Amino acid sequence: MPPGPPGHLLLGNLREFAADTLGFATRLARDYGDVARFRLVNREAFLLSSPDAVERVLVSNQRNYVKHAFFWRKVEAIFGKGLLTNEGEDWRRQRRLVQPAFHHDRIAEYARIMVEATLDRMERWRDGEVRDVRGEMTSITFRVVARTLFDAEVEGDTAEIAEAFDTGIEQIARRIRQPVLVPDWIPTTGNRRYAQAVRRMDRLVYRIIDEHRDGRDRGDLLSALMGVEDESGRPMSDKQLRDETITMLLAGHETTALALTWTWYLLSRHPDVAERLEQEADALDEVPAFADLPRLTYTERVVREAMRIYPPAYSFGREALADDEILGWPVPAGTTLFVFPWVLHRDSRFFPDPLHFDPDRWTDEFERHLPRLAYLPFGAGPRMCIGREFARMELALIVAAIAQRFRLEWCAEPPVPMASITLRPTGGLRAVVRHRPASSR
Numbered sequence: 001m002p003p004g005p006p007g008h009l010l011l012g013n014l015r016e017f018a019a020d021t022l023g024f025a026t027r028l029a030r031d032y033g034d035v036a037r038f039r040l041v042n043r044e045a046f047l048l049s050s051p052d053a054v055e056r057v058l059v060s061n062q063r064n065y066v067k068h069a070f071f072w073r074k075v076e077a078i079f080g081k082g083l084l085t086n087e088g089e090d091w092r093r094q095r096r097l098v099q100p101a102f103h104h105d106r107i108a109e110y111a112r113i114m115v116e117a118t119l120d121r122m123e124r125w126r127d128g129e130v131r132d133v134r135g136e137m138t139s140i141t142f143r144v145v146a147r148t149l150f151d152a153e154v155e156g157d158t159a160e161i162a163e164a165f166d167t168g169i170e171q172i173a174r175r176i177r178q179p180v181l182v183p184d185w186i187p188t189t190g191n192r193r194y195a196q197a198v199r200r201m202d203r204l205v206y207r208i209i210d211e212h213r214d215g216r217d218r219g220d221l222l223s224a225l226m227g228v229e230d231e232s233g234r235p236m237s238d239k240q241l242r243d244e245t246i247t248m249l250l251a252g253h254e255t256t257a258l259a260l261t262w263t264w265y266l267l268s269r270h271p272d273v274a275e276r277l278e279q280e281a282d283a284l285d286e287v288p289a290f291a292d293l294p295r296l297t298y299t300e301r302v303v304r305e306a307m308r309i310y311p312p313a314y315s316f317g318r319e320a321l322a323d324d325e326i327l328g329w330p331v332p333a334g335t336t337l338f339v340f341p342w343v344l345h346r347d348s349r350f351f352p353d354p355l356h357f358d359p360d361r362w363t364d365e366f367e368r369h370l371p372r373l374a375y376l377p378f379g380a381g382p383r384m385c386i387g388r389e390f391a392r393m394e395l396a397l398i399v400a401a402i403a404q405r406f407r408l409e410w411c412a413e414p415p416v417p418m419a420s421i422t423l424r425p426t427g428g429l430r431a432v433v434r435h436r437p438a439s440s441r
């Protein structure tokens with residue numbers, strides 16, 4: 001068996017894992033190497049911290065590994081059988097159906113909506129005013145995903161929708177933190193709040209679905225899914241439509257908003273980088289558009305480097321179906337395998353001076369020599385993020401559109417990364433929005 005730390009007789013390493021997940025994973029990799037073993041109560045777990053080890057699980061032998069059930073089962077009432085959590089043939093079929101909405105040509109059309117949502121939000125900003133950065137970014141990214149994939153205009157009831165999904169995410173985070181859950185049907189306060197959050201999201205999502213029943217093809221993802229029939233001519237069930245919609249709305253806005261929040265934080269700490277980024281944005285003739293993306297190379301590197309240091313999906317996991325072997329170590333069926341982009345992205349074997357924010361490290365030469373799975377903010381293999389091109393484009397366009405007009409000056413303590421369901425910055429996230437004097441926009 002691979003090496004690992006001693007643990008409590010009953011709990012194993014659960015306490016250390018729960019108290020400081022990021023620190024625990026970092027120490028485990030440092031002290032025990034690329035395949036390290038630990039235990040969460042009765043669950044044997046390995047942390048994989050080298051690209052080769054990760055490759056086995058996510059790519060070359062991926063059919064032997066399913067998303068770890070114990071983690072996702074806790075939030076089944078939210079995600080159902082949506083793309084993020086589904087498995088097997090069912091997942092493959094759904095992925096084929098959803099994929100066209102993310103084709104390159106298709107997402108080019110989304111660029112305008114992404115920039116419009118950003119400009120609209122900035123209309124509310126006044127020079128010198130203090131704003132909650134995460135809140136601002138979330139409101140932009142939520143609107144983007146709702147309009148691009150569901151043709152839903154959420155501005156009217158933004159507050160209601162944002163709150164419903166925020167509470168939903170909070171409930172997900174709370175349940176995932178708990179090692180043992182009281183079954184859903186027992187009416188504890190926690191369970192009641194969870195059920196209420198699910199009901200609120202359901203109401204909103206079914207409303208979006210109902211609005212699509214007018215027979216008009218809006219050219220969005222939901223219209224496409226509603227037009228699909230299986231071999232026997234049956235359309236997708238309302239429940240499946242609901243699961244895909246809620247999954248996309250959740251997976252498609254929270255991670256992107258966090259990537260933006262961390263990017264603004266890093267830029268506020270590195271004015272030299274911010275200045276170069278602003279110059280690139282200023283060199284565009286107008287507000288950024290799809291055709292400008294090839295000119296936003298520095299912006300793209302800034303975002304890439306921010307997601308290296310602060311990967312929004314800091315960890316993901318799998319469960320082994322049958323016995324396997326990884327880098328010479330036996331992996332018994334049932335083992336839980338963890339991959340921590342947080343650990344890989346901060347490994348000095350791949351990223352010299354890893355804690356230094358340096359967008360310039362991303363030269364073509366550097367990328368050619370980087371092991372393929374040393375950098376994986378969007379995962380890898382067949383279950384890689386379906387929205388990665390969408391997200392990359394969205395991040396570059398939103399950052400450039402804001403940089404043309406404003407600079408964000410952090411006015412709170414540095415945020416502390418917290419391993420919730422995603423990598424959330426905690427603490428004050430306030431920044432002063434300064435209208436750039438040079439900006440004529």
Ligand code: HEM
Nearest residue numbers: 084251252255256259313316377378379383385386387391
């Ligand atoms: C910076 C932004 C984003 C990050 C860091 C991110 C990260 C990830 C990661 C790491 C996975 C794989 C998880 C695993 O293998 O267990 C994933 C899957 C997924 N992501 Fe993203 N994502 C982002 C944006 C988006 C967007 C914009 C959408 C949709 C509009 C989206 C939808 C999904 C879906 C549906 C899956 C499941 C795919 C499948 O299993 O077939 N993501 N994402």
